[in-house]
Amino acid sequence: MKLRISALNLLSLVDIADHVSIVIWLPGCTYRCPWCQNAPIVRGEHVKEVDNSELEDLFRDASVLVDYVHVTGGEPTVHPGELRIILELARRHGLKGSIATNASRPEMVLDLVEKGLLQHVAIDVKAPPCDAGLYGRVIGLPQKGAEAATKVVRLIKALLCSDKVELVEARTTVVPGLVEGREVEAIAENLSMMPCRSSEHDKLVYVVQEFNMYGEFLDPNFKVRSKDVERVNEEAWEAARKAAKRGLRVILRGSIRGVAEVKP
Numbered sequence: 001m002k003l004r005i006s007a008l009n010l011l012s013l014v015d016i017a018d019h020v021s022i023v024i025w026l027p028g029c030t031y032r033c034p035w036c037q038n039a040p041i042v043r044g045e046h047v048k049e050v051d052n053s054e055l056e057d058l059f060r061d062a063s064v065l066v067d068y069v070h071v072t073g074g075e076p077t078v079h080p081g082e083l084r085i086i087l088e089l090a091r092r093h094g095l096k097g098s099i100a101t102n103a104s105r106p107e108m109v110l111d112l113v114e115k116g117l118l119q120h121v122a123i124d125v126k127a128p129p130c131d132a133g134l135y136g137r138v139i140g141l142p143q144k145g146a147e148a149a150t151k152v153v154r155l156i157k158a159l160l161c162s163d164k165v166e167l168v169e170a171r172t173t174v175v176p177g178l179v180e181g182r183e184v185e186a187i188a189e190n191l192s193m194m195p196c197r198s199s200e201h202d203k204l205v206y207v208v209q210e211f212n213m214y215g216e217f218l219d220p221n222f223k224v225r226s227k228d229v230e231r232v233n234e235e236a237w238e239a240a241r242k243a244a245k246r247g248l249r250v251i252l253r254g255s256i257r258g259v260a261e262v263k264p
Contacts, residue, residue, distance in 0.1 A: 032140030037215030072100035181235030188243030210254030
């Protein structure tokens with residue numbers, strides 16, 4: 001059977017905290033974030049076909065080195081058939097399943113969790129969920145802000161209370177003029193009050209991602225100045241430290257600092 005994917009990375013040390021993964025990108029997305037730098041993937045311009053037997057051979061060979069198969073996009077739930085097959089192949093060869101999602105289709109994610117196909121879920125928390133207007137602007141769908149924010153909160157709560165998920169990452173990318181230090185602090189406050197967390201085994205990780213001004217933005221009219229990027233990335237570092245003081249495990253990902261766990 002042929003599967004439509006956009007790209008594949010055979011070895012990643014940064015996509016899942018503390019683990020090695022194979023990363024597969026699927027085309028298309030449910031949102032239109034103007035600052036998104038995966039524009040060709042979101043628009044479905046980068047697509048190639050791979051046979052599922054090729055993936056099966058890859059997973060079998062990689063199982064001695066890799067912990068997870070991580071499926072991202074775009075938004076991978078746009079392709080439920082491909083997503084399910086990839087995760088089933090991973091499980092067949094002893095690899096754990098992982099997804100990066102914007103939470104626009106929470107029922108699909110939770111169904112995959114219940115079927116034992118996902119042990120790690122990374123959720124984009126694109127703005128403070130309490131600010132529906134900002135959320136809508138960040139995802140490029142102003143009329144969908146309240147719905148998107150509600151789905152994010154609902155999915156995180158459900159995953160934290162599930163005994164089938166080992167690790168839940170909430171991810172926020174800072175964006176000049178939209179999501180800056182103050183917004184990261186507001187998101188961290190919300191996350192710190194999530195249910196089903198314990199000091200003995202807190203499976204929630206907050207990942208703050210620096211903005212990268214290089215790449216092809218989804219909205220060609222979205223412009224940023226280098227000095228604004230430097231400023232907002234510095235704010236991200238300080239906001240991440242404040243988030244860690246709330247008792248969250250916080251990781252900062254960036255092009256300059258790389259991947260670093262943030263201490264309070």
